Amino acid sequence: MQPSRDISRLIEIMVALRRPGTGCGWHIAQTFETIVPYTIEEAYEIADAVARGNMRDFKEELGDLLLQVVFQARIAEERGHFDFGGVVEAIAQKMIRRHPHVFAAAGDRSPEQIKTRWARIKRDEKSEKKAASRETGDAGGERAETSPGGLLDDVPLALPGLTRAVKLQTKASSVGFDWNEARLVLAKIREEIDEIEAALDAGEPAAIAEEIGDLLFAAANLARQVKADPEAAIRRATAKFERRFRFIEDALAAKGMTPGAAALAEMETLWNIAKQSEKRVTP
Numbered sequence: 244m245q246p247s248r249d250i251s252r253l254i255e256i257m258v259a260l261r262r263p264g265t266g267c268g269w270h271i272a273q274t275f276e277t278i279v280p281y282t283i284e285e286a287y288e289i290a291d292a293v294a295r296g297n298m299r300d301f302k303e304e305l306g307d308l309l310l311q312v313v314f315q316a317r318i319a320e321e322r323g324h325f326d327f328g329g330v331v332e333a334i335a336q337k338m339i340r341r342h343p344h345v346f347a348a349a350g351d352r353s354p355e356q357i358k359t360r361w362a363r364i365k366r367d368e369k370s371e372k373k374a375a376s377r378e379t380g381d382a383g384g385e386r387a388e389t390s391p392g393g394l395l396d397d398v399p400l401a402l403p404g405l406t407r408a409v410k411l412q413t414k415a416s417s418v419g420f421d422w423n424e425a426r427l428v429l430a431k432i433r434e435e436i437d438e439i440e441a442a443l444d445a446g447e448p449a450a451i452a453e454e455i456g457d458l459l460f461a462a463a464n465l466a467r468q469v470k471a472d473p474e475a476a477i478r479r480a481t482a483k484f485e486r487r488f489r490f491i492e493d494a495l496a497a498k499g500m501t502p503g504a505a506a507l508a509e510m511e512t513l514w515n516i517a518k519q520s521e522k523r524v525t526p
Contacts, residue, residue: 253310254327257317275318282311283401294478340364362417369397394418405473408463425468432461483521490517 246252260270285308292300313327320326325333339346341364344357394417398410415421422428435458442450466473491513495505502510 250327253313254317257310257313261317261321270314273314273318275315278311278314278318279401282308282315285311290475290478294475294482337368340368403474405459405463405466405477408460409467409473412464412467422464422468425465428461428465428468432458432465435461487514487517487521490514490520 257270259265260267263271285304289301289304289308292304312330316325316327316330341361343360343364344352394414395411398407398414400407402410412421422431435454439451439454439458442454463473466476491510492502494513494516495502495510
């Protein structure tokens with residue numbers, strides 16, 4: 244089978260991989276549920292390639308994510324739900340519907356009006372979906388709602404924790420439930436730290452975990468207030484930690500040592516050297 248720049252060839256490859264008898268046993272065994280973790284992983288690998296500015300990896304990871312879409316669409320087609328063409332048609336319709344300022348005579352093209360119109364269209368779409376589900380008696384696997392038509396209902400449970408926190412906070416902010424200044428959130432973070440200390444003093448593991456969750460939620464809120472992406476921020480922080488720890492490993496290796504054999508004080512000294520070195524080269 245020859246490669247091609249045409250999406251149809253990729254679809255043909257997936258059909259062949261899923262074909263009973265002649266296909267790949269692993270691909271045939273997969274379901275919607277078993278593929279989801281790979282889809283999420285590919286999305287993160289795209290983010291990593293972008294952060295590293297590696298266009299070769301970026302292209303490859305985009306292809307891996309596209310494969311996930313083709314894979315899930317093929318399983319859906321086998322089960323009689325929809326096919327890849329239906330996926331393309333649905334997203335094309337949605338983009339046209341949500342951009343009347345581009346594809347129809349919608350008048351005002353200001354960013355504020357576009358944002359308001361986008362939110363209204365999304366609300367209408369949500370109402371239509373619920374009405375269609377009631378008419379057909381198909382809940383579509385939706386989770387139970389604590390409040391019919393609630394503002395937070397459409398924030399997916401499967402999102403990464405910090406991302407979901409920001410989306411919930413943004414929704415609440417749209418109706419005025421929000422701090423109006425970042426320093427107020429900072430005060431909340433200090434309050435949460437005090438509560439963690441109290442839980443530590445009490446020696447209550449469940450309370451400690453809960454207070455740490457509150458702290459992370461407040462930190463995500465602070466990131467939102469200053470227009471920083473908390474997921475991107477934590478990725479940068481972990482990359483920085485990796486970089487500095489590798490410096491420690493390399494420096495110790497030059498002495499014929501390993502981190503496990505080194506004293507904490509020596510590793511802290513090397514950490515600070517790595518930190519100062521980064522500050523000297525960072526504009």
